[in-house]
Amino acid sequence: MSEELPNGWVWATVEDLLAEKIINGRSVPTQEGGFPVLKLNAIRDGHIDPSVAKEGAWTEEEAKPYVLSPGDFLLSRGNGTLSLVGRGGLVSKGCKVAFPDTMMRIRVNPDLIDGKYFCLMWNGPLVRRDIESLARTTAGIYKINQGILRNISITLPPLVEQRRIVSALETELSRLDVADQQLAQAQARLVHLRARFVENTCLGRGREGVESSAQLAPAAVDDGMVPSLPAGWEWKRLQEIADVVGGVTKDARKQSDPDCAEVPYLRVANVQKGVLDLTQVNTIRVPREKASQLELLPGDVLLNEGGDRDKLGRGWVWEGQIPGCIHQNHVFRARVRDGAIHPKLLSWHANEFGQRWCQANGKQSVNLASISLSKIRLLPVPVPPEEEQVELVKKLENAMAVFDRTAEQLASARAKATDLRRALLNAAFTGKLVPQDPSDESAAALLERARSERASAPKPKRARRSTIKTSTRLASAADVRAPEDPQPVHAGEQTALEF
Template sequence: MTELPVGWTEVTLGEVADSVKNGIFVSRPGVEPNGVPVLRISAVRPGTLQLDDVRYSAMSEEDLAASDSLLAPGDLLFTRYNGNADYVGACALVPPIAAALTYPDKLIRVRVDARVADPAFVLYAFQSPLVRARVRRVVRTTAGQSGISGASLRVIRIPLPPLVEQKRVIAALEGSLAPWGSGLSQLLRSTRRISRFRDQVMLLAGVGGLGSAEPRELAEPPEWAGVHDGELPSIPDTWQWKRLDEIAEVVGGVTKDSKRQSDPGFVEVPYLRVANVQRARLDLSEVAHIKVSPKKADQLRLEPGDVLLNEGGDRDKLGRGWVWEGQLPNCIHQNHVFRARIKGDVLHPKLLAWHANGFGRRWFEVNGLQSVNLASISLGKMKKFPVPIPPRPEQDRLVQVAEEYLSLLDSMESAVSSAREKATRLRASLLTEAFAGRLVPQDPDDEPASELLARIRAEREAVAPKQKARATRTRKQLAAPPTRVTGDNYQQEALPL
């Protein structure tokens, strides 16, 4: 246990909680307002709660109230499951709400006894590095899904000062974190602007809109090919439209066959998955390996200049991709990643990739298919993607201009990212000081937290027998036969059952 100031103690969350309760299971929650709103798990982020991130339950408000599943101001919500372990145990405070609201079984509600702890103090405690480290130690990960149980949450220990000092700590944190939050919001807005500028640069780079004074026209569109091209952008009159399969060999990748991974005739090679192929970059921090036949390894071996485009994933990620530059020897690609190998020297690979990430973003959404959880686009439709082709002598200049813009945006993004990291460290340092008792002064006249806990515990124990007796009487009354009143003396007699 860490050394604490005089008057402080350490308690488990269960010791300061009136209740710790999982949310409701909602079968096929609706997307239209037809019932009580149910928060999504994504509504809870460290320290924040998005009240508009909801679906709807068919359960009535009366049923939810009877099962004690409605939220109240001051309740704390913890994430119970998440694919990212850093978000498990994330805590948010329920603000004043005007209407009935409930929560799903992937969240845990903790109702704090306000006589012992201020919910806002507990909220900040679970954002502090000290308590977050304790949460991580009890998080369990299975099959890529991380989680924490209500029982594990109950036993996590937090520092607890006297109640009046908790109020002082909250006030000090709110005073310091308000400008911090404003600054971080500005940094986040800058990050989003940079991302939008990058998308715009890629869009313009693909259609000749960067620094070009050439006349622009709605050039002759490519021939109808059974896809929805929508409104094609205008391009310089020296350019022309082509379908992707006219300028590139487009193929799918390897499908993993777990039954044949032990085949002695197979060779092991690295292969790229959807997670490796990001928008305008490749993430090679984790590259998986697969065993395939030597013939398949030769057929799918990537070459510098190949453009990789995603076949599946979330709908807004269809067709995202980038250029392979030969970073790994003998690397191939999985079936959810298409490879476009440009024929001859007809188009610079980066112009194709930027066009796919720019104009193609909407085109792939329109032409893709949506299943229950994932979207995909077929190889046949990918081959019909419309591509503008500039005269070859212009292409190197276009790439140079686009890279100058993108390099500037990369520098800006790096500076903003560095500032965000510093802001995060500053916040963590502030919370560390707060929960070590160094943020506000202690007052010897404050009732020590340990004494307050002992007094509240005694009050609970005194009330418990009375509550038990009342519950027993209620059960007996419900079990007794009905009675009727007779005569002037109002004597009761049992009615036959």
């Protein structure tokens, strides 16, 4: 709270701005035909999408205290990603949907603060800084509670200035949104163009001349429609041109065995599409003979065996970056025999045609996809004549350099848009976006009036709490009167005690 504020502005806590108490949502199991309740991902870019909901095991009457109203602000109570905990959205219109226990509801006093201003401020850099510094973590989940929220401070301008700020921000942010969307679309088109260029080059498409009459030998796999190749090219199964092996399985018993060699090894996380990420390479203890058998050599092609479905078959070429490095069992190693195909051509092919082929021939469990060693050995590979391979590699390397530069430029432009958004929000919430008007009623006066009204308002009567007398305080027999016509209470009709 060290920022110097313009005249008429004050710092206020969320507690100062509340129209009623913050409440947590309710945990509700899914039940077909029940009253709808939001899912956590209904909070989207500062608004609430009521269509992102499930049917809950409660009635409309039970859900009533949690049903959305216009102006409600909902935020996430916890998330595995720090930047997402506490993110919130404004409810623009009422709808028949309630919010769950993964969210909290804030209702602000509209005489003090504009709902849109609050939403923009809340998701802006000043409040995000406080939330991320105050969030607590348990078992990898970042959480915030009502006590934290009530004490978060925000800048409060005069109410009419808040509306001017909202108007200016909506105009400028909408322009940034359009620009960012166009950049994101350009990135997606670039990825698509890159993939098509690689695949077409690896399959010899666009080359003049007659087609090859060579056929792919059938095998016990789903090859789909195998494209034709230019004259002189051949389809080969991967096992015909390379030795393909699996990696080492981690054995907890060997990790403390001093007779085993401790060596670096590559995991699925290290083997990316078209690149090896070696920023974090772990070590493992394995028998020395095994380490020698699995040691990677320059030119080895690494292909992923499992993980998410889109990771099957992806990989790149090892260039000897780390001496003595091996690979785990979820990464295959293909070592080309007798220079049958350039390793980069093989890897580029595996990253496009090969990934789709692996998805068709792999298996899928609930959270994991994989392809067996016996099947990956049957991957169809187009093999150009040796004299053409050097030309193709040079063509692809030149094109990849262009694609990489373009991707960097697009990423840089999006990063600048993000920085501009942050600067715009900072300016807005420190009084530097729109001019101040001395005739506006100050925020301090608004706060003082709201506090006075709150202090003079009649205290709400507390509902009497039902209690159960124990045997330590027995009622006098004279005070106990039997009803004139006692009626039994049937199962399911008891009234719940209020706690």
